[in-house]
Amino acid sequence: MNRFKHAGVIGAGAWGTALAQVCARAGLAVTLQAREPEVVESIAARRENTLFLPGVALEPEIAAVADMAGLSSCDLILAVAPAQHLRSALKALAPHLRAGTPVVLCAKGVEQGTLKLMTEVAAETLPDAPLAVLSGPSFAGEVARNLPTAVTLACEDEALGRAIAEAIATPTFRPYIAGDMIGAEAGGAVKNVLAIACGIVEGKGLGRSAHAALITRGFAELTRLAMALGARAETVAGLCGLGDLVLTCSSPQSRNMSVGLALGGGMTLTEALAGKLSVAEGVASAPAVRDLATRLGVEMPICQAVAAILAGEAQVDAAIAGLLSRPLKSEA
């Protein structure tokens, strides 16, 4: 029997809307909180999120609300606001959260300034809420259309992790349970920065060999940072780390890879982001990942190069030359 009956989803971007679809298909009542009035209106009037997930017919169980107060009767919350806005979203939720309600963190990023992971942000804003992390290779459009997807559902409380996974699983959406929340969130945050690098490689036409080298050496960076943060190696080798890195570095469907493609093709960052409503988390997380690596003494040359390019401190060609001319070293 499902322990949960009513899911509240914070953030009606593409991923929040896709996860609302998953929860509805899993048999839960769903309230989707949207920041934009036009999203609430389009879902109510047309059963479609015309702003962030156009063309997908939404399940009848999904109700959209503007105010966090609309989530007060939910017994499970999925927090899907972008990483840089998670703190303000959870602060707004706090007065309406029922005691003991688990909060599943679904954003992939590191908070700028504080350099905090999403679990740290949530622990500060909702100190009493049980937390879990949902992360893995999953394009919103594919999940919303019911294509097969597997993700990591990480929770320190194994029984709670299992209960959440059972509540949201469907025949096409398969959460694998893990105990390592840090590994799950570190993988998702760093892969976005690496996807920008992969986009640059593609945009510059550097070839499949360079692409494979970048994914592999990028994974080494991701693993080093995650381990320094306290993650377990087997978590980052799973769906939320390696799996998501492979997906995001392999398809222009990725917003992060698209930014890299534009930069590699000669656009400035401003040009690459112009007119985009959707979020490319790696752009905001790159400087935070770089600063976190410096603080922890972790070598992350690819992420550092991406941060320097995004900040206008390095040109693309010079950054690539810099990476290729690093002293030869042991692969391990």
Ligand SMILES: NC(=O)c1ccc[n+]([C@@H]2O[C@H](COP(=O)([O-])OP(=O)(O)OC[C@H]3O[C@@H](n4cnc5c(N)ncnc54)[C@H](O)[C@@H]3O)[C@@H](O)[C@H]2O)c1
């Ligand atoms: N789209 C995907 O395929 C996908 C898949 C997995 C994880 N994610 C992650 O989910 C998170 C949300 O991404 P998305 O794709 O749903 O977003 P999106 O790009 O589709 O939409 C942008 C979102 O940002 C919100 N937003 C903009 N300004 C804001 C502000 N000032 N305060 C609060 N919210 C604001 C909007 O309301 C909207 O929900 C990100 O961390 C992303 O990495 C996305």
Ligand SMILES: O=P(O)(O)OC[C@H](O)CO
């Ligand atoms: O479109 P992106 O680059 O934000 O990637 C979406 C998901 O994180 C892929 O798992």
